[in-house]
Amino acid sequence: MDFPLFHLDWLNDRFLIAMIAIIHVFINHGLAVGFLPYITLLEQQGVVKSGPEDITDLAWDKMVQRMMMVGFVITTTMGAMTGVGIWFSAALISPNSIGSLIRVFYWGWFTEWIVFVSEVVFIMIYFLTWKNSNKSLRAKQRHIRFGWFLSAFSWLTMAIIVAILGFMMDPGNWVEDQSLLSALTNPIYLPQLLFRTPTAMVVAGAFGFLLIMLFTKKDSPIRPTALKTTATWVLLWLPMSILASIYYYNVIPEAMTANMSTAVGTMDFAKYYDLLKYIILIATSSLALLAIWTLWKPKKVNLIIVIIPFVLSLGFLGIFERVREFIRKPYVIGNYMYSNLIREEDYPLLQRDGILKHSTYTSITEITEENKLEAGKDVFMIACSRCHTSQGINSIIFVFEKMYGEGKPLDINSMKAYIPNMHNGRTYMPPYPGNEEELDALAHYIFYLQQSGATLEGAQSAGAHLNPTHSVEHFIEQKTKQQ
Amino acid sequence: MNNTPLPKDIPLDLPLPEWLLVILLVVSFLAHIVFVNLMVGGSIATLWAEIKGLRNKEYDILAQEIAATITVNKSLAVVLGVAPLLSINALYTIYFYTANSLTGIMWILIIPMVAIVFLLTYLHKYTWEAMANMKLLHIAINALAVAMFLFIPLIFLVNVNLMLFPEKWMSVRGFLSALALPNVFPRYFHFICASLALTGLFITWYMGRKNYPFEEYFQVFTRAKVKRIGYQLALGASVAQFLFGPIVMATLPAKGFSWSMMSVILSGVAVAVYAVYYMIKTLRGSDADLNKYFRRIVISMSIVVVFMGSGRHVYRANALNPHRELMAQKTAEFEQASKEAREQALNKQAEANEAIAAAEASGDNTAKGKAVFNNYCAACHKETSLLVGPPVTEMKEIYTDKKADLIKWIKSPGKKRPDAPQMPPFPQINDTDMEDLTQYILNIK
Known part of the structure; x- marks a missing residue:
């Protein structure tokens, strides 16, 4: 409505955000928040296990430093950029919601930024002073203390960002008083933090297993010791991660659970969702098995049995993010803005006047027989395109054919009867925001999409059309008339 | 003539007073851009020195020393970029996001491109010894990084430029057409020269520091020689700004100009002349006096950066404020209409409930x-x-x-x-x- 809309008509807009966000979470949890205390622990172990004459076990220390280098390089390249990328992609796909969130959470994010700047500086200091700190025991001990300090800092950045994520799922009292404090104290905050903390540690352990296998030789004496430390680390955190995930699910507000079960109620999703539950079960138990096996027979650990739980634990994390995103529907900001970027409170106006009348970027001022398809296209872009494509992933044709029969020509009247009420049956869908004429145009356009196989170009290539009643010139003309 | 869109704004208050947001935006942006300059300029200087290093080993060492700083500067550049991004998102939501959307594919490609170019700089830095026998390939890695470092700023410039001109939005069809707007390239060359000038001063400082173990690395080069290289780079690039600066001014649309903006910019120019004078004086002086005016030059160049950054903001504010004012009025009108429609809907609901009650009363x-x-x-x-x-x-x-x-x-x-x-x-x-x-x-x- 207020923005020319970027749209990826095959990949699906949500997929872009999801892809970037999930890579970021993997790196953030696995190679920063969980990884830093894990690496510091290993560094400390090197000092403890070395002889009284030595500062540290040099071969061991070299291995730990190389592991840290992987964490350092990946977090300061892909980790940092995917973090920025979440903003970039959210600004493209969901400008109204990210624009609103920034206005509410400016200070939260600003604080986050200060902590984040410090974190990057500290990580650089920690990694780049590693070599020099090996010159004396005192320097080494100071380096290790710095590592613990850095770990706490890294956790703090996560603690702040989780408040923002929690808010987006359930704004608590924010809709009433719109203050930052009430958003930060929303009811899902602590459970989510409780879940993410041990899970980050577990995923870091999975990264640790993999890196030890890569950076030590088969017959190296340090490999079994390092693997056993990692196994203990994983076994320590894993039960907490499992318990926290159960707790987390139990406190998700009633409405959201009901909503989730509605989605699960569809046959396709039920199958998919069951699969997800199994992956979580398999991922956690495979990691537990690997850890127990490592403690029992540390010399009989090979790359393959390390890689499998590693991949599965990444899947575990990805699924959690997926569910977290899904239970937000039909809102993008709970009880305030729907996932089509329209505020709940503006619905009466838009349903009365139509959405096109209040849209800056459409060429249609009045729907006629001639411009009906064009109008339908604009309605689709505004009301549907944030989640649906024309022919690609989660396409509008796919979802209607699933309901009315695959390959059968869609019935315009059925769609017109269905769309205004769909949110009652499919509670993850926002209500239809437009008026009757627009509904007619939309249904015709969807039928046209099915029959023609046409696609829909976003503003990034097609540009935008201006609604003549939403121009500066028109606005000033209206003001002139009032004089 | 209907061609300037007037959307409504995000109907939430700004999170802090506008003047404070502006200060945060300008200050945090300058901190960000200084490290971006050092990262881009550093990679260009490294490429130049490593190529020269094919014939003279000392230049290769110089290249390696500059390269070691790029990865640190780039980490700071990214992390310091978050605050100005946050502030511009809050202050110019509609303008910035619209520009992003209209150049969407290229805008989002910034993310993988920057991640890749960062990985390339690490690869280049950490394979210096390992690839000593594959020098051309090693240089090629950095050449690719430089090419990407030179391209990515164009995307940012297209966006910060496009956001200033709502009257052009309707004519834009993707990144390339936005690139063709008249003042993108002059601003781009202005940025590249600034990068080189800052990098020159940075090299002079970094390798001239007392606790920098210069003699451990270099056999032939003296500190004076490297400092002179830095000064020359800074001087050449600064003088080039006197060419690009006027071109930038000439190609900027008139709507953002004002006496206040011109006085800020011209004050900056005056200070720049002062800095250039002392750079020339230093280079013409003896090796012993190379540090004599360094502080003076750095302080005056910092003042130039602050003046230019402020002038840039004054232009932006001038260019957009009338439009923002109209947008605020329009947003208020929309809010009012929305409120009325809500009340109307409530009344309708009450009527419907009454009708049901009436039907029930009559036995249905x-x-x-x-x-x-x-x-x-x-x-x-x-x-x-x-x-x-x-x-x-x-x-x-x-x-x-x-x-x-x-x-x-x-x-x-x-x-x-x-x-x-x-x-x-x-x-x-x-x-x-x-x-x-x-x-x-x-x-x-």
Whole structure:
């Protein structure tokens, strides 16, 4: 409505955000928040296990430093950029919601930024002073203390960002008083933090297993010791991660659970969702098995049995993010803005006047027989395109054919009867925001999409059309008339 | 002539007073851009020195020393970029996001491109010894990084430029057409020269520091020689700014100009002249005096950066403020209309409730249930004919005297008909509504 809309008509807009966000979470949890205390622990172990004459076990220390280098390089390249990328992609796909969130959470994010700047500086200091700190025991001990300090800092950045994520799922009292404090104290905050903390540690352990296998030789004496430390680390955190995930699910507000079960109620999703539950079960138990096996027979650990739980634990994390995103529907900001970027409170106006009348970027001022398809296209872009494509992933044709029969020509009247009420049956869908004429145009356009196989170009290539009643010139003309 | 869009703004207050947001934006942006300059300029200087290093080993060492700083500067450049991004998003939401959207593909490609170019700089830095026998390939890695470092700023410039001109938005079709707007390239060259000038001063400082173990690295080069290289780079690039600066001014659309903006920019120019004078004086002086004016030059160049950054903001504010003012009025009008429509809808709802009550009073015990039906069921069911699911008359036939079964089905349906999709469950319908609904269904005529 207020923005020319970027749209990826095959990949699906949500997929872009999801892809970037999930890579970021993997790196953030696995190679920063969980990884830093894990690496510091290993560094400390090197000092403890070395002889009284030595500062540290040099071969061991070299291995730990190389592991840290992987964490350092990946977090300061892909980790940092995917973090920025979440903003970039959210600004493209969901400008109204990210624009609103920034206005509410400016200070939260600003604080986050200060902590984040410090974190990057500290990580650089920690990694780049590693070599020099090996010159004396005192320097080494100071380096290790710095590592613990850095770990706490890294956790703090996560603690702040989780408040923002929690808010987006359930704004608590924010809709009433719109203050930052009430958003930060929303009811899902602590459970989510409780879940993410041990899970980050577990995923870091999975990264640790993999890196030890890569950076030590088969017959190296340090490999079994390092693997056993990692196994203990994983076994320590894993039960907490499992318990926290159960707790987390139990406190998700009633409405959201009901909503989730509605989605699960569809046959396709039920199958998919069951699969997800199994992956979580398999991922956690495979990691537990690997850890127990490592403690029992540390010399009989090979790359393959390390890689499998590693991949599965990444899947575990990805699924959690997926569910977290899904239970937000039909809102993008709970009880305030729907996932089509329209505020709940503006619905009466838009349903009365139509959405096109209040849209800056459409060429249609009045729907006629001639411009009906064009109008339908604009309605689709505004009301549907944030989640649906024309022919690609989660396409509008796919979802209607699933309901009315695959390959059968869609019935315009059925769609017109269905769309205004769909949110009652499919509670993850926002209500239809437009008026009757627009509904007619939309249904015709969807039928046209099915029959023609046409696609829909976003503003990034097609540009935008201006609604003549939403121009500066028109606005000033209206003001002139009032004089 | 209708060509300047006037959207409504995000209808939430700014998170802090506008003047404070502006200060945060300008200050944090300058901190960010200084490290971006050092990162881009550093990679260009490294490429130049490593190529020269093919013939003279000392230049190769110089290249390696500059390269070691790029990865640190780039980490700071990224992390310091978050605050100005946050501030510009808050202050110019509509303008910035619209520009992003209109150049969307290229805008989002910034993310993978920057990640890749960072990985390339690490690869280049950490393979210096390992690739000593594959020097050309090693240089090629950095050449690719430099090419990307030179391209990525163009995307940012296109966006910060496009956001200033709503009157051009309707003519833009993707990144390339936005790139063709007249003042993108002058601003771009202005940025590149600034990068080189800052990098020159940075090299002079970094390798001239007392605790920098210069003699451990270099056999032939002296500190004076390297400092002179830095000064020359800074001087050359600064002088070039006197060419690009006027071109930038000449190609900027008139709408953002004002005396205040011009006085800020011209003050900056005056200070720049002062800095250039002392750079020349230093280079013409003896090696012993190379540090004599360094502080003076750095301080005056910092002042130049602050003046230019402020001038840039004054232009932006001038260019956009009239439009923002109109947008605020329009947003208020929309909010008012939305409020009225909400009240109207509430009245309508009250009338509908009254109508149901009246119908009930006159003995119609299905009116309430029909309303529930229209809400939840009418999308797929009609009274007498098949839509997505069976008609209500058929439900009545099946469930007469089996109300409990009907309620159970509605709350969690199974799949009976091969030719119809499975019905979604409705656990959210409460007991009173359910009672009314089944009353309606089982009494249909």
